[in-house]
Amino acid sequence: MAGHSKFKNIQYRKGAQDKKRSAQFAKFSKEITVAAKMGGTDMDSNPRLRLAVTNARSNSMPKDNIERAIKKSEVSDTSSWDEIRYEGYAPGGTALIVECLTDNRNRAASDVRSTFAKSGGNLGETGSVSFQFNHGGEFIFDASVKSADDMFELALEAGADDVVSDDETHEIYCEVSDFHSVMTALIAAVGSEPKSAKLVWKAENPIEVDFETAEKIMRMVDKLEELDDVQNIYGNYEFSEEIMAQLAEL
Numbered sequence: 001m002a003g004h005s006k007f008k009n010i011q012y013r014k015g016a017q018d019k020k021r022s023a024q025f026a027k028f029s030k031e032i033t034v035a036a037k038m039g040g041t042d043m044d045s046n047p048r049l050r051l052a053v054t055n056a057r058s059n060s061m062p063k064d065n066i067e068r069a070i071k072k073s074e075v076s077d078t079s080s081w082d083e084i085r086y087e088g089y090a091p092g093g094t095a096l097i098v099e100c101l102t103d104n105r106n107r108a109a110s111d112v113r114s115t116f117a118k119s120g121g122n123l124g125e126t127g128s129v130s131f132q133f134n135h136g137g138e139f140i141f142d143a144s145v146k147s148a149d150d151m152f153e154l155a156l157e158a159g160a161d162d163v164v165s166d167d168e169t170h171e172i173y174c175e176v177s178d179f180h181s182v183m184t185a186l187i188a189a190v191g192s193e194p195k196s197a198k199l200v201w202k203a204e205n206p207i208e209v210d211f212e213t214a215e216k217i218m219r220m221v222d223k224l225e226e227l228d229d230v231q232n233i234y235g236n237y238e239f240s241e242e243i244m245a246q247l248a249e250l
Contacts, residue, residue, distance in 0.1 A: 203236030
């Protein structure tokens, strides 16, 4: 169940932090508004809204922004949003899953397809790469909250399936059906909310790539993240610590 990750995937490259944070807040706001619109504004009875707010808070989104996003759901002309998953291949034959939340399916499809093509990737059909991933819950806590051994025991008792601890974080994984029960048990056991709690696509067999391929992948990921409709991106690529350091300098 427990494991230690020698390499870490990069989802966000350092640099232009203010711009990235603003875009990230916009994505959080959209998810909060949609969650509240679909299930109501009471977080106790709306798990999706509670999760969206938890993630926004853990990423330092201001309270006023969160409240505005919730209130926006009460506006009668709030747009109807669709959740769409796109799958395909990035440079080096690595697999990507792109989750979108959009009020215009045609725009989202066109933008994602164009970005794949221009970045040296290949957009596939639904199911073309998702079989290479496990869909489940992910909780991330600071390493300082508990020792690796203690977190392993707590996660096991909470019903989790896997724990990966390093010097910075504890990453805990569970089945989709166990997400809310595991989150509730972990928060009670640890005494604080996680830095992140969400449903993710976790690669079963990550592929370590060279620097040239890693640079191409990250350029593609950056372009996809700039699209307003894109909410989350998952890949089965893996970068060594040396390559991560090189990418951070770009």
